[in-house]
C-alpha cells in the first residue's frame with residue numbers, strides 16, 4: 001500500500017519508518033527542508049534508539065523516501081497527518097494551524113478514494129473540520145477522514161509502534177476501515193487489539209489516556225510529599241499499590257513532575273475542551289496546577305538541601321524530560337534550572353543527548369562533557385533525568401570531585417542508606 005506521512009517529527013518519522021518496515025511504500029513529507037536534506041543524506045535529525053538502522057534499511061530496500069514536495073501525496077491510498085499540535089499561546093487550546101494547513105494541501109492533491117488519517121493528537125471535532133476543509137477545496141473528492149491517535153513513547157518509540165497495547169481507529173466509513181485494516185495488517189496477525197470506534201470517540205480516547213497517566217504521576221508525587229511529611233517510603237507505597245492489577249505498577253515513579261511534548265499540552269487542551277463543552281474535568285485541572293507547582297517546589301527542595309545556593313555552583317545530571325530522548329519540550333529542567341539561577345547559583349550540566357536542544361533554551365548554563373565533569377568543583381549535584389549511565393556512578397570519584405558531598409536525586413536512583421554510609425548528604429523524593 002502507498003502511504004504518505006505529512007510531518008516528519010518524532011511521531012511521523014517513527015510511524016513512517018515502521019509502516020515501511022511492515023512492507024508498505026512510504027513517503028515522508030516535511031516542510032522543514034533542513035530536516036529532509038539530512039534524512040536524504042542518511043542522517044536522523046532526532047535521537048531515538050534504533051531509528052537510524054530502521055530508516056537506513058527501509059531506504060536501502062526502496063520502501064521509504066523523504067521529500068519536501070507535498071505533491072508526493074498523489075497516488076497514496078492513506079495520507080497520515082503527523083504535524084505538531086502545540087498549545088496555543090494564551091489559552092491552552094491545541095493550536096491546529098499546522099493540521100489545517102496540511103488538510104488544505106491534501107485537498108488539492110488527492111486522487112481516487114483516499115483515507116486521510118489524523119495521527120496528530122487533536123481535540124474532539126477536528127476530524128469534522130478536516131473533512132470540511134477538504135470538501136471546501138475539492139467538492140468532487142472521494143475521501144474519508146479517520147482518527148488514529150498515536151500512543152508511542154519517545155525513547156521506546158519503535159517497540160511501542162510495532163508492539164502496541166492497542167491501536168485505536170475512529171472511522172465513520174466502511175471503506176476507510178478496510179484501508180486501516182490493511183495498513184495495520186501485520187499487527188492483526190500479532191493479535192494486537194485494534195479498536196474501531198466513532199471518530200470523536202477516538203479523538204477523545206487519546207486525551208483521556210494522557211490525562212489519566214498525567215494524573216497517575218501527579219498522584220504518586222503527592223504521595224511522595226506525604227511520605228516525606230509522615231516518614232514513609234513512596235517507593236514501597238508505589239510497589240504496594242502497583243501490584244494490585246486494578247492499579248498497575250507503571251507511571252508510579254515519584255519525581256520532579258511530568259514534562260515532555262505531550263502531557264503538559266494535552267492535559268491543558270483537555271481542560272479547555274471540557275470547559276467549552278460545559279463539562280469541566282476538575283481532576284485534570286487539579287493535576288495541571290499540582291504539576292506546575294511541583295516543578296517550582298523541586299527547585300526549593302534543591303535550595304534547601306544545599307542550605308541556600310547564592311554564589312554556589314550546582315552540577316546537574318540530565319536535562320531532557322526523560323532518558324533516551326533529546327526532547328526538551330516542557331522538561332522540568334526548564335523550570336528548575338532558571339529558578340536555581342535566579343536564586344544566585346551557577347549551573348554546570350551534562351546531558352548525554354540533549355545538549356543541542358537544551359543550549360538555546362537554558363542560557364547561562366555551562367555544558368560539560370560527562371557526569372564527572374559536571375560534578376567537578378560543584379557545591380552539590382542534582383540528578384534531574386535518570387539516564388542509565390547515571391545509575392552506577394563511581395561514588396568515591398564523585399565525592400572527591402565535589403566541593404561538598406551533597407546529592408539531590410530527584411529520580412530516586414540511589415539508595416539513601418548507602419549514600420549516607422558513603423558520607424553524602426543525600427536528598428531524594430518521598431523516602432525517609
Ligand SMILES: NC(=O)c1ccc[n+]([C@@H]2O[C@H](COP(=O)([O-])OP(=O)(O)OC[C@H]3O[C@@H](n4cnc5c(N)ncnc54)[C@H](O)[C@@H]3O)[C@@H](O)[C@H]2O)c1
Nearest residue numbers: 007008009010011030031032083084085098120121150154
Ligand atoms: N512526540 C511524542 O512522543 C508523541 C506521542 C504521541 C502523539 N504525539 C502527537 O503527534 C503529533 C506530532 O508530534 P511530534 O512530536 O512528532 O511533533 P514534531 O514537532 O517533532 O514534528 C512535527 C513535524 O511536522 C512538520 N510540519 C508541520 N506542518 C507541516 C506541513 N504542512 N507539511 C509537512 N510538514 C509539516 C514540522 O516541520 C515538523 O517536522 C502531535 O500532535 C503530538 O501531540 C506525539
